[in-house]
Amino acid sequence: MYDYQAPENLLQDKIILVTGAGSGIGRAAALSYAAHGATVILLGRTEEKLNAVYDEIEDAGYPQAAIITLNLETAGETDFDNLAATLEQEFGRIDGILHNAGTLGIRTPIESYDPVVWQQVMQVNVNSTFMLTQALLSLTNTSEDASIIFTSSGVGRKGKAFWGAYAVSKFATEGLMQVLADELEHNTNIRVNAINPGATRTDMRANAYPAENPEGNPTPQEIMPLYLYLMGRDSRSVNGQSLNAQ
Numbered sequence: 001m002y003d004y005q006a007p008e009n010l011l012q013d014k015i016i017l018v019t020g021a022g023s024g025i026g027r028a029a030a031l032s033y034a035a036h037g038a039t040v041i042l043l044g045r046t047e048e049k050l051n052a053v054y055d056e057i058e059d060a061g062y063p064q065a066a067i068i069t070l071n072l073e074t075a076g077e078t079d080f081d082n083l084a085a086t087l088e089q090e091f092g093r094i095d096g097i098l099h100n101a102g103t104l105g106i107r108t109p110i111e112s113y114d115p116v117v118w119q120q121v122m123q124v125n126v127n128s129t130f131m132l133t134q135a136l137l138s139l140t141n142t143s144e145d146a147s148i149i150f151t152s153s154g155v156g157r158k159g160k161a162f163w164g165a166y167a168v169s170k171f172a173t174e175g176l177m178q179v180l181a182d183e184l185e186h187n188t189n190i191r192v193n194a195i196n197p198g199a200t201r202t203d204m205r206a207n208a209y210p211a212e213n214p215e216g217n218p219t220p221q222e223i224m225p226l227y228l229y230l231m232g233r234d235s236r237s238v239n240g241q242s243l244n245a246q
């Protein structure tokens with residue numbers, strides 16, 4: 001899967017939503033999915049960043065993208081229901097969701113972890129992911145072949161000191177993925193999996209490891225093979241797995 005070679009038309013006619021699409025891994029995934037034929041719905045909180053990705057997609061001649069500006073920290077059930085209604089009207093179905101948006105919070109011992117930051121991290125990384133998934137499930141059900149991908153982390157499989165809410169939120173993400181995958185086990189149209197990107201050259205990584213030389217980590221573009229594999233038809237039989245992009 002690390003060297004998966006996606007056919008050029010892998011995602012032709014697919015409608016794929018990517019959260020956190022304005023930067024880092026989400027931006028690379030949105031561009032990569034569009035390059036393979038998908039109509040990508042770019043969701044994020046910073047409009048200028050989403051506009052820049054939209055323009056890149058347009059300039060490259062890929063299928064026209066759509067933009068949804070939404071702050072996942074403050075969005076509630078009604079926002080997600082409205083979003084689902086808009087997407088239903090506009091597209092009628094969703095063939096793929098990449099839950100990629102995430103926030104790091106602070107790196108500090110549990111003893112001194114700020115409860116306000118804890119709530120923010122859980123809201124963005126877990127609660128909003130659950131609400132968005134729930135709101136869009138009927139739209140993925142309408143697809144003949146849908147893939148839902150959650151984003152995990154190494155500290156979502158083995159807890160490490162000072163990773164606080166971020167690590168706990170990624171454990172919860174793995175749990176959400178497993179529960180949903182099991183519920184949909186007999187629904188052959190939808191598969192649900194998680195990706196651990198591994199150390200990747202993004203702003204989040206730089207914030208977590210300020211002293212590290214970023215050149216030592218792969219770029220988001222370099223870890224795209226697994227993102228393409230799990231989104232496309234070659235992974236149809238894969239469900240409930242937590243996979244490493246590196």
Ligand SMILES: NC(=O)c1ccc[n+]([C@@H]2O[C@H](COP(=O)([O-])OP(=O)(O)OC[C@H]3O[C@@H](n4cnc5c(N)ncnc54)[C@H](OP(=O)(O)O)[C@@H]3O)[C@@H](O)[C@H]2O)c1
Binds near residue numbers: 071073124203
């Ligand atoms: N990079 C790594 O080494 C690494 C390793 C393991 C796991 N991950 C995971 O991979 C995913 C992508 O991370 P990244 O490294 O690409 O980080 P990044 O460059 O910081 O990108 C995170 C994205 O999430 C969006 N986001 C954050 N808070 C949001 C909110 N409240 N509402 C809507 N969007 C929000 C950001 O939007 P703005 O740009 O507008 O803030 C940004 O587009 C995350 O889930 C992260 O936990 C990354």
